[in-house]
Amino acid sequence: MDGMEDQVLVRRVAxxxxxxxxxxxxxxxxxxxxxxxxxxGDRGLAEDLVQDVFTxxxxxxxxxxxxxxxxxxxxxxxxxxxxxxxxxxxxxRIRTVxxxxxxxxxxxxxxxxxxxxxxxxxxxxxxxxVHREVIILAYFEGLSQSEISRRTGTPLxxxxxxxxxxxxxxxxxxxxxxxxxxx
Amino acid sequence: MxxxxxxxxxxxxxxxxxxxxxxERIVEEHLDxxxxxxxxxxxxxxxxxxxxxxAYATETPPPGLKDRVVAGMPHGMPYRxxxxxVPPWAAVAAALCVLALLGVVFASGVSGLFAxxxxxxxxxxxxxxxxxxxxxxxxxxxxxxxxxxxxxxxxLGEGEYYELxxxxxxxxxxxxxxxxxxxxxxxCYMTVPAETVxxxxxxxxxxxxxxxxxxxDDVKVVLSGELRRL
Numbered sequence: 165m166d167g168m169e170d171q172v173l174v175r176r177v178a179x180x181x182x183x184x185x186x187x188x189x190x191x192x193x194x195x196x197x198x199x200x201x202x203x204x205g206d207r208g209l210a211e212d213l214v215q216d217v218f219t220x221x222x223x224x225x226x227x228x229x230x231x232x233x234x235x236x237x238x239x240x241x242x243x244x245x246x247x248x249x250x251x252x253x254x255x256x257r258i259r260t261v262x263x264x265x266x267x268x269x270x271x272x273x274x275x276x277x278x279x280x281x282x283x284x285x286x287x288x289x290x291x292x293x294v295h296r297e298v299i300i301l302a303y304f305e306g307l308s309q310s311e312i313s314r315r316t317g318t319p320l321x322x323x324x325x326x327x328x329x330x331x332x333x334x335x336x337x338x339x340x341x342x343x344x345x346x347x
Numbered sequence: 348m349x350x351x352x353x354x355x356x357x358x359x360x361x362x363x364x365x366x367x368x369x370x371e372r373i374v375e376e377h378l379d380x381x382x383x384x385x386x387x388x389x390x391x392x393x394x395x396x397x398x399x400x401x402a403y404a405t406e407t408p409p410p411g412l413k414d415r416v417v418a419g420m421p422h423g424m425p426y427r428x429x430x431x432x433v434p435p436w437a438a439v440a441a442a443l444c445v446l447a448l449l450g451v452v453f454a455s456g457v458s459g460l461f462a463x464x465x466x467x468x469x470x471x472x473x474x475x476x477x478x479x480x481x482x483x484x485x486x487x488x489x490x491x492x493x494x495x496x497x498x499x500x501x502x503l504g505e506g507e508y509y510e511l512x513x514x515x516x517x518x519x520x521x522x523x524x525x526x527x528x529x530x531x532x533x534x535c536y537m538t539v540p541a542e543t544v545x546x547x548x549x550x551x552x553x554x555x556x557x558x559x560x561x562x563x564d565d566v567k568v569v570l571s572g573e574l575r576r577l
Binding site for chain 1: 357365390393397399406407421477
């Protein structure tokens with residue numbers, strides 16, 4: 165399941181494949197949960213958000229059409245809609261920073277930041293394993309290039325060139341995604 | 348584009364601020380004189396910012412949540428008809444696909460065997476947990492084309508094969524046999540002579556063993572589905 169494209173996993177989810185759902189959870193649950201913590205201001209609600217989003221994915225997988233939108237866009241919209249429902253149902257307060265509203269319930273993600281993050285999460289899943297590894301270790305575990313070299317047993321020069329290659333691959337993938345989804 | 352691959356390969360850690368002082372100085376001196384690398388550094392910096400945003404937005408869910416989420420999925424939900432095209436069959440590992448039309452007999456009549464476009468998603472039974480498949484059928488005046496894709500089917504022993512059946516209340520008919528590759532996958536295209544029949548509502552795949560007579564017994568069904576019109 166590790167190297168499978170999102171849309172292939174969704175087709176398997178439509179067949180009732182829980183392992184496929186589990187693979188999608190591994191890719192997106194951290195972002196959904198983190199978004200919930202930020203925008204709903206409550207970790208319990210953030211857990212509910214994760215549950216609600218994946219239940220919606222499970223129930224509606226058969227209706228997902230990759231020709232209309234990428235999976236990352238689809239799951240972003242589900243996340244936004246489920247968060248809106250949670251807010252309305254639980255009357256949660258929306259976190260603000262400096263007086264600016266971070267997320268308008270029911271409205272679009274004003275800066276596009278959350279939507280872009282889903283796209284990046286999707287692009288990350290399509291990287292080769294060695295490229296994904298250096299990115300995950302650097303950005304999500306906060307390791308330096310030397311620490312990555314030691315952790316993986318890879319020469320430092322190779323870590324640096326792989327990091328550059330990984331960023332290039334992401335750039336190309338995200339450039340292809342741009343404008344391909346009907347928002 | 349720069350002709351300095353050594354420095355170009357440092358652009359990633361450079362935009363991340365992950366180079367030591369000496370290497371950073373070397374890269375910056377190079378960028379001063381190389382427009383191509385400057386442009387690439389700018390592009391990579393945008394990717395770096397997106398990754399930083401993603402990392403900031405991501406938080407590890409509590410342990411146990413994954414198990415609760417997966418275990419909490421509703422089963423036995425009414426199947427919702429998909430409003431989508433069947434995705435193009437991706438290139439798959441070499442598949443063994445032996446097709447044999449076994450005594451397919453059609454009664455004469457005025458309507459076709461299937462509606463012009465009919466499809467089903469195949470769901471696994473206890474004999475093949477985790478397996479799945481999709482079947483799409485297109486009828487024309489001349490013949491009927493069936494396109495089957497299945498995955499994660501159990502490996503077959505010697506003399507074993509899978510068989511595709513169409514069923515209705517008062518009968519069933521075989522549409523062909525096939526085997527799977529080492530990964531349990533198959534993609535098959537079958538042409539069935541289209542004469543006429545009544546309506547077939549169900550489809551199933553059974554696991555058979557030569558020389559026993561193949562039958563669509565419920566105890567042998569590994570995948571099944573309800574045919575629906577697109």
